[in-house]
Amino acid sequence: MFTSDLEKHEFVDFLTESPTKEIFHHENEAEYLHAVGKVTHAVKKFLNNNQQPFSGVSPSKLKPLFDSIEFEKTHDNYDALLKEVEQLYTSHAVAFHHPAYIAHLNCPIVIPAVAAEVMISAINSSIDTWDQSAGGTLIEQKLIEWTCDQIGYSKKADGIFTSGGTQSNLMGLLLARDHYSITALNHNIKVEGLPQEASRFRIFVSEKAHFSIQKNASLLGLGEKSVIKIKTDRGFRMNTVLLEDALKREIAQGNIPIAIVGTAGTTDFGNIDPLKEIAGISKKYNTWFHIDAAYGCGLLLTDRYRSLLNGIECAHSVTVDYHKSFFQPVSSSGFLVQDKNFFNLITHHADYLNPKDHDEDGLPNQVNKSIQTTRRFDALKLWFTLRMMGRKKLGGYFDTIIETAAKIADLLNSDLDFELMNESDISALVFRYRPKNLRLDVCAMNQYIKKAMFNQGKALVAGTKINQQFYLKFTLLNPLTTISDIENIIKIIKKHGNEYVRLNQVSADFRRN
Numbered sequence: 001m002f003t004s005d006l007e008k009h010e011f012v013d014f015l016t017e018s019p020t021k022e023i024f025h026h027e028n029e030a031e032y033l034h035a036v037g038k039v040t041h042a043v044k045k046f047l048n049n050n051q052q053p054f055s056g057v058s059p060s061k062l063k064p065l066f067d068s069i070e071f072e073k074t075h076d077n078y079d080a081l082l083k084e085v086e087q088l089y090t091s092h093a094v095a096f097h098h099p100a101y102i103a104h105l106n107c108p109i110v111i112p113a114v115a116a117e118v119m120i121s122a123i124n125s126s127i128d129t130w131d132q133s134a135g136g137t138l139i140e141q142k143l144i145e146w147t148c149d150q151i152g153y154s155k156k157a158d159g160i161f162t163s164g165g166t167q168s169n170l171m172g173l174l175l176a177r178d179h180y181s182i183t184a185l186n187h188n189i190k191v192e193g194l195p196q197e198a199s200r201f202r203i204f205v206s207e208k209a210h211f212s213i214q215k216n217a218s219l220l221g222l223g224e225k226s227v228i229k230i231k232t233d234r235g236f237r238m239n240t241v242l243l244e245d246a247l248k249r250e251i252a253q254g255n256i257p258i259a260i261v262g263t264a265g266t267t268d269f270g271n272i273d274p275l276k277e278i279a280g281i282s283k284k285y286n287t288w289f290h291i292d293a294a295y296g297c298g299l300l301l302t303d304r305y306r307s308l309l310n311g312i313e314c315a316h317s318v319t320v321d322y323h324k325s326f327f328q329p330v331s332s333s334g335f336l337v338q339d340k341n342f343f344n345l346i347t348h349h350a351d352y353l354n355p356k357d358h359d360e361d362g363l364p365n366q367v368n369k370s371i372q373t374t375r376r377f378d379a380l381k382l383w384f385t386l387r388m389m390g391r392k393k394l395g396g397y398f399d400t401i402i403e404t405a406a407k408i409a410d411l412l413n414s415d416l417d418f419e420l421m422n423e424s425d426i427s428a429l430v431f432r433y434r435p436k437n438l439r440l441d442v443c444a445m446n447q448y449i450k451k452a453m454f455n456q457g458k459a460l461v462a463g464t465k466i467n468q469q470f471y472l473k474f475t476l477l478n479p480l481t482t483i484s485d486i487e488n489i490i491k492i493i494k495k496h497g498n499e500y501v502r503l504n505q506v507s508a509d510f511r512r513n
């Protein structure tokens, strides 16, 4: 019935082809339904191609296909377009939803959020001002309030959706910098630019924190040198004794601590810095306290493990990445502050967009709190998700992930051919394959394994370094990944490892002859 409707529309289109049929407009409803139907079908094909997470294609194989594309020649139907996109993209796209994808912090996504995307892009609200979004602004604000409640913030708190953890961390450091300057130096950076003292501003962060802290410090004109990296303890959590030593040392050298950044879920290990202790130290030294919970924010969803985040409510600002741990499509992130007044540090009133009298009239303009202007209505995805599934169900997924990761840790620990480096608070395991009596370079072997796995695409894992040594990494974010999936992946790892041994033994023998 639906198909024949579409065919009928196509036929009508053919007869009455209008030069503006591509414009999203009620007269083009049939074109809209036709196009979206076709694309949904192509996505279904991607979903059903579920043999392995990646085709293993290389850039040198794929790139030549692009050489023949000429933008002057357009397609006259979606089937032709989608066939091309399949060759260039979907048949090779990495499938984050595949249970054997356990490489980076990419979660599988929930269907209510995917459905919301259809509406987000079609209606295309921009959430910078009330006059471009209306209810969209209130949906975003309600979700921000909800997130603040989960953190344990008071009614004074506020926040904003952002493009990602990197941008949220930038906002945290931006507010820390400007807050210090205005309160301690009576210097308004927004207006005056950096004060002379800025070259002595210091930000304290664990050596395992995300690289965006350094990048953002550079962007903020403080330079990478402003970031003081604190060594972690044996559990890869910030060592607070060393933090205090570093604060004292920097102050003694005439430098100015402006912020401490705690990580709730490090990218490599999924470990959580001692948030409560750091909160105490930040209070004692009167610094801003930012928590990067890009990964760990998923713990807000679970009653069983929520206590791991205790202390998060003490932070001046928090980064959450819904697209990492809330099963949301990219992009969807949040930046939350303990006190909404902190946002005054960055508000700019533009006459054409958000004039001051809007504030007086009570018109909510989210742009007052954002470093973006035009901004996607990403919040709708989380709205669909929470309204269809609720916090508890999402939290159940996160519980499963944490518990599967713990079982995998046991598995790796009980296999003498593996060396597991961490106990994860969440779901990231760093390890290497190291069979007994191995006389070859263990780093080179694990690098070989990672590369071979990527080239074959049957299972994808990540890699990282500890003390210049290479390790493999599992990042579990898929509640569908089972122990039996992992047992298969372990077999694949061993197969490639043994392959490496054979290849290198042969060449060693060859050299000897």
Ligand SMILES: *Cc1c(COP(=O)(O)O)cnc(C)c1O
Pocket (backbone or CB within 6 Å): 105, 163, 164, 165, 166, 167, 169, 209, 210, 212, 263, 265, 266, 267, 292, 293, 294, 295, 321, 324, 333
């Ligand atoms: C991924 C990550 C970020 C960066 O977030 P994006 O959304 O990729 O910008 C920041 N901090 C941590 C701990 C992360 O894992």
